[in-house]
Amino acid sequence: MIELRDITKSFHNGPTTTEVLKGINLCVEKGEFVAVMGSSGNGKTTLMNILGCMLRASGGSYRLDGADIESLDDDQLSAIRNKKIGFVFQAFNLLEGTSALDNVLLPLVYAEHYPDDAEERATGLLQSVGLGDRVHHKPSELSGGQLQRVAIARALVNEPAIILADEPTGNLDTASSEEVMNIFKRLHAEGKTIILITHDPDDAARAERTVFLRDGKIFHREEVQ
Template identity: 65%
Template sequence: MIELEAIEKAYGSGSTEALVLKGISFRVEAGEYVAIMGASGTGKTTLLNILGCLDKPTGGHYRLEDTDVVSLDDDALSHLRNHKIGFVFQMFHLLERTRALKNVMLPLIYAEEYPDDAEERAKKALTSVGLADRIHYKPSELSGGQQQRVAIARALITEPAIVLADEPTGNLDRRSGLEVLAIFRRLQQEGRTIVVVTHDQAVAQHAGRILLLSDGAIAHDRPVAEPRDAEAELAALPKENER
């Protein structure tokens, strides 16, 4: 599915050049759930943006389902991104004055061909993240956890094979964070490939494998013997009326 070989990323040029990724190689098979950990500034977001075709490496090879990503021009890159990849960000990145339904429809509105069933699909995506009763709410009328679930529904609307998330639980309380992690587990069970960047060991333990980035290189690549079960942890939390 994903194959990186000696990926480098340099910012700046000449005497101000800084090499942020220093030769990263790994594979992620279809259906894997991988967490990328590492201290602040080690290049996690830089790497995720390359995986998500939002940015190009300055060296090395990246194959995504047999496509040589590095050789693509910007149009081909955005086509690949729109068809294969769903992105979830720490800060949600929703349009503030726009209701949940339309926020979720946005990737389809920007797609080359607007599907007739866009609204139907957006409702389905919102229902799948537990927000069927919130489709007409604006982000300011939703909790942080609900906003992140809208953002996940938006990432899923194009049916991406790969879901990439950068600190998706960073701004959430424990329950909302677990709800997001339960959705990721379900997406994996549907056969999607999940890559989550987090600095939180407890979040990473929900994945099947943890990559540790250190100073722009992979320091460890280890399977998680017994991944945590977000569904079970949610069930064990004390009941709350409001969140």
């Protein structure tokens, strides 16, 4: 479903060019749960932004469900992003002053059609992540673990096939991390494709396989041990 071939990415700041990704080759099948590890600054978030169609690669090819991503225009990219991909971030990225329910509904406001059952769907998702009694709470009234569960419900509201999570447990204590990882396990069991960026080997151990980003390339476990 996801196929990256020789993906490169460079950033230009004035006269300096930083070559972050130097030829990424990675295939992820539908329904796989893959962890991505690597030192800080190695380009994990950059890779996730490319996978999530938020950033264009400098070179190489990216096929997603048979579509050649590099040949699509910005509108086509955002349509694919909204339909197929749910994002979860380390810092939650929820709207302050807005209830859990309205945060979860937000992606639907940007969808082509606002579904009739939107509120029911969002409430059901909040219940499924254990927040049925926090639907009307605002971010300032929720714990870190609860905030991340709201963010997961938001990522799911468009029923994406793929979940991209960038260090989702990075700001959480052990117990909350465990809850969040259990939700990813359940989503994987339900057939979602999950790509999880993490610094935590315990989190990575929950995935089916781990790949390592180093020197701008992807290595598999047997290559780094």
